[in-house]
Amino acid sequence: MSDGLKTTCAGCSDVDEQELMTRLDEVLEEYKDNSGGLIPVLQIAQGLFGYLPENVLRHIATGLNKPYSEVAGVVGFYSFFSTQPRGKNVVRVCLGTACYVRGGKQVLDSLKKELGIDVGETTADKNFSLEVARCFGACGLAPAIMINDDVHQRVKPARIKQVLAPYYEKEDA
Amino acid sequence: MINLTIDNSPIEVAEGLSVLEACKQAGIKIPTLCYLEKIQAIGACRVCLVEIEGVHDLVASCVMPVSEGMKVSTNNRRVREARKVVVELLLSEHDGDCQTCDRNEDCELQNLAHDLGIKELRYEGEKALRCKDNSMVGLVRDSAKCISCRRCVTVCTAIQSVSALFPQSRGFKTTIGPAFAQNLDTVTCVQCGQCAAVCPVGAISERDQTDEVWAALDDPTKTVVVQTAPAIRAALGECFGMEPGTLVTGKMTTALRRMGFDAVFDTNFSADLTIMEEGTELLTRLKKALVDKEDVALPMFTSCSPGWIQFMEYFYPDMLPNLSTCKSPQQMMGAMVKTYYAQKLGKKPEEMFMVSVMPCTAKKFEAARAEMNSSGVQDVDVVLTTRELGKMITQAGIDFQALEDSEMDAPLGLGSGAADIFANTGGVMEAALRTAYELVTGRELPFDNLHVTPVAGLDGIKEAEITIEGTVPAWSFLEGVTAKIAVVHTLGNARKLIERIRAGEASYHFVEVMTCPGGCIGGGGQPRITTDEVRKKRIAAIYAEDEGKTLRKSHENEAVAKLYEDFLGAPLGHLSHELLHTKYTEKERV
Numbered sequence: 001m002s003d004g005l006k007t008t009c010a011g012c013s014d015v016d017e018q019e020l021m022t023r024l025d026e027v028l029e030e031y032k033d034n035s036g037g038l039i040p041v042l043q044i045a046q047g048l049f050g051y052l053p054e055n056v057l058r059h060i061a062t063g064l065n066k067p068y069s070e071v072a073g074v075v076g077f078y079s080f081f082s083t084q085p086r087g088k089n090v091v092r093v094c095l096g097t098a099c100y101v102r103g104g105k106q107v108l109d110s111l112k113k114e115l116g117i118d119v120g121e122t123t124a125d126k127n128f129s130l131e132v133a134r135c136f137g138a139c140g141l142a143p144a145i146m147i148n149d150d151v152h153q154r155v156k157p158a159r160i161k162q163v164l165a166p167y168y169e170k171e172d173a
Numbered sequence: 174m175i176n177l178t179i180d181n182s183p184i185e186v187a188e189g190l191s192v193l194e195a196c197k198q199a200g201i202k203i204p205t206l207c208y209l210e211k212i213q214a215i216g217a218c219r220v221c222l223v224e225i226e227g228v229h230d231l232v233a234s235c236v237m238p239v240s241e242g243m244k245v246s247t248n249n250r251r252v253r254e255a256r257k258v259v260v261e262l263l264l265s266e267h268d269g270d271c272q273t274c275d276r277n278e279d280c281e282l283q284n285l286a287h288d289l290g291i292k293e294l295r296y297e298g299e300k301a302l303r304c305k306d307n308s309m310v311g312l313v314r315d316s317a318k319c320i321s322c323r324r325c326v327t328v329c330t331a332i333q334s335v336s337a338l339f340p341q342s343r344g345f346k347t348t349i350g351p352a353f354a355q356n357l358d359t360v361t362c363v364q365c366g367q368c369a370a371v372c373p374v375g376a377i378s379e380r381d382q383t384d385e386v387w388a389a390l391d392d393p394t395k396t397v398v399v400q401t402a403p404a405i406r407a408a409l410g411e412c413f414g415m416e417p418g419t420l421v422t423g424k425m426t427t428a429l430r431r432m433g434f435d436a437v438f439d440t441n442f443s444a445d446l447t448i449m450e451e452g453t454e455l456l457t458r459l460k461k462a463l464v465d466k467e468d469v470a471l472p473m474f475t476s477c478s479p480g481w482i483q484f485m486e487y488f489y490p491d492m493l494p495n496l497s498t499c500k501s502p503q504q505m506m507g508a509m510v511k512t513y514y515a516q517k518l519g520k521k522p523e524e525m526f527m528v529s530v531m532p533c534t535a536k537k538f539e540a541a542r543a544e545m546n547s548s549g550v551q552d553v554d555v556v557l558t559t560r561e562l563g564k565m566i567t568q569a570g571i572d573f574q575a576l577e578d579s580e581m582d583a584p585l586g587l588g589s590g591a592a593d594i595f596a597n598t599g600g601v602m603e604a605a606l607r608t609a610y611e612l613v614t615g616r617e618l619p620f621d622n623l624h625v626t627p628v629a630g631l632d633g634i635k636e637a638e639i640t641i642e643g644t645v646p647a648w649s650f651l652e653g654v655t656a657k658i659a660v661v662h663t664l665g666n667a668r669k670l671i672e673r674i675r676a677g678e679a680s681y682h683f684v685e686v687m688t689c690p691g692g693c694i695g696g697g698g699q700p701r702i703t704t705d706e707v708r709k710k711r712i713a714a715i716y717a718e719d720e721g722k723t724l725r726k727s728h729e730n731e732a733v734a735k736l737y738e739d740f741l742g743a744p745l746g747h748l749s750h751e752l753l754h755t756k757y758t759e760k761e762r763v
Contacts, residue, residue, distance in 0.1 A: 057352075067336030069360065072352030076342040083353075 028063030086129035087122040096135030098142040110157035177243040192234035207322035265296035268317035274375045281373035308358035311534035319376035325368035334665040337362040361487040365480035366534030366697020390433040395526040399434040404532040404596035404693035407714035411700035412563025413573040418710030423578020441588020443506035444595045448727035451499045453744040470494035472681040477501045479539035480688035490759035498754040507552030508752040522548040532696030558698025587732040590719030597712045598662040598692035599628040602685040613648040633666040662687040
């Protein structure tokens with residue numbers, strides 16, 4: 001499942017959709033009799049497709065024999081799931097209680113300003129998407145943000161540029 | 174047994190009960206909002222808070238199991254204040270236009286605010302987002318009134334297995350609805366209206382069509398005819414404060430006449446007609462299967478319940494041939510009023526205006542189906558729910574309780590007792606058997622007082638076997654045949670039964686399906702709120718209506734016989750096919 005958690009950029013994937021669907025079918029086959037299978041399947045699917053498009057969600061609903069309304073409800077409940085294509089790097093700002101009181105909101109404002117996008121949006125160059133999350137379980141490191149799978153701790157709004165810098169470099173490389 | 178103390182009084186209750194249920198036994202009424210007896214106890218709304226000695230926080234009594242030695246306090250300052258705050262917070266985001274709300278004076282939230290003594294709205298905050306869903310013929314939704322109690326989700330999912338509704342998004346932005354907060358027409362909603370029947374507020378209701386009916390009644394060029402379904406007579410009184418299960422057939426007829434309807438007809442008449450058509454259809458299918466050895470779809474399913482029809486079209490389209498091709502009694506009446514009756518009056522179909530009063534929201538959809546235009550125009554123009562009729566009677570200034578009884582009009586106002594019991598689960602089966610058995614054997618159905626008790630009552634899936642002996646010559650091929658029948662109510666039970674049939678675990682000749690719990694008496698358009706206790710009272714009333722009649726078998730209805738003689742010819746004849754039967758279409762399951 002760990003490979004499924006990786007966030008892939010839909011734009012830079014060369015794998016054709018048919019192949020991804022075949023892989024999804026294998027996953028569905030594996031989880032179809034598991035009553036708690038919906039969330040792992042959604043995580044894997046998001047890893048495969050980069051986000052959760054409607055046809056994939058309907059396919060998952062059919063494959064797991066679950067109502068589409070429930071699948072959509074679960075996707076909408078967890079901020080880690082996205083139904084929109086996202087940028088190469090997904091920046092998630094924690095606004096859980098601890099992060100919020102230690103300045104998460106200011107970190108978010110700073111990110112919005114730096115990236116020039118609002119929550120739920122993607123930069124024009126498709127390099128960054130900005131999202132809000134509730135608690136990474138890193139309350140001791142508050143305020144925390146995640147960029148892809150990396151947790152950044154005690155982020156200062158004034159030092160956002162430096163935090164983002166490596167992710168520009170990756171693109172250049 | 175568990176011994177506990179509630180408000181300083183000791184009480185012994187069964188193990189496994191919730192504190193709420195124990196309080197009920199102790200005669201203490203705890204206010205509730207999201208709770209639905211036997212259906213939903215999730216502690217979501219927090220209105221049913223009580224204090225338990227030794228427990229730090231107040232607890233939701235609906236989800237707190239009783240335990241030995243427990244000391245419960247249901248009425249102290251802390252509890253009262255907490256409940257009040259819970260409701261005040263709900264009100265702070267609720268659209269409070271009570272005066273113009275469909276649920277004014279019939280709203281559980283409004284009642285709670287009153288009962289808890291809320292005199293001012295102390296909290297002002299963001300209001301819930303307003304999204305109106307007008308996409309359905311039968312139902313309308315208004316998210317600004319929704320309090321996210323999830324009752325509708327539970328009935329749609331656990332009872333009906335339709336699962337059109339689910340909580341979407343989270344926190345303050347939570348909305349209850351189809352996937353991604355789309356409209357109901359994007360999903361497999363069958364418009365049964367059980368969501369509207371359990372909604373405590375005005376978030377889901379039937380589409381109000383009372384104005385259309387007033388307009389028709391005011392139009393001198395229209396002959397406005399009304400039919401009332403069997404289930405209305407046992408429930409309409411509740412709209413005027415009468416006890417559930419009070420029979421108001423005669424008062425209802427008088428009220429309809431006072432409102433200005435030109436003719437008051439009984440859906441019972443067309444229920445009898447349905448039995449003639451559907452009974453003949455069943456016997457024809459059995460002959461094909463047993464004598465001609467043809468490949469014919471069995472079991473045959475009843476087709477009176479439009480939510481069930483849509484359910485089949487969405488979920489089991491390969492079994493559509495198993496549905497009886499008979500239209501529902503509502504649609505048979507519409508077709509007869511705009512052809513047979515219109516001809517009697519020398520009127521054209523378009524000069525007739527047919528109003529139905531149904532316990533049902535799906536009937537609004539059924540009337541609007543493209544197939545339901547046998548007379549050349551829409552056969553049934555407007556369908557009102559029981560609740561809508563109640564409102565119109567009030568608007569007309571009629572003192573319902575004080576009304577004299579009167580009789581429905583001839584010829585389409587005559588119905589048998591067999592037709593009355595179409596209102597409850599098991600009734601269509603019993604009515605069909607009363608006629609079919611007598612037709613085949615020449616003898617009365619061998620059950621005490623004609624009641625097929627194995628298929629009566631509120632069990633979800635009921636089965637019976639009847640061995641046919643002593644047949645008359647025309648039906649001798651049925652000699653010794655054991656007819657296997659089943660009766661189900663709620664779509665969840667229907668789904669279970671179908672899965673059993675498909676798995677080869679069960680087989681039947683004839684199956685009655687009603688969409689709503691208890692049958693039509695528990696329909697989505699009936700006065701709120703329908704509990705099992707209310708269902709039982711309405712069913713008892715319906716059986717009393719049946720037993721009080723001399724005419725208790727559909728084939729003995731003289732007006733139906735006359736209709737065949739003068740107009741239709743024979744059951745399943747050419748004209749019947751044209752006017753009384755229909756077809757079904759597979760619908761994409763989304």
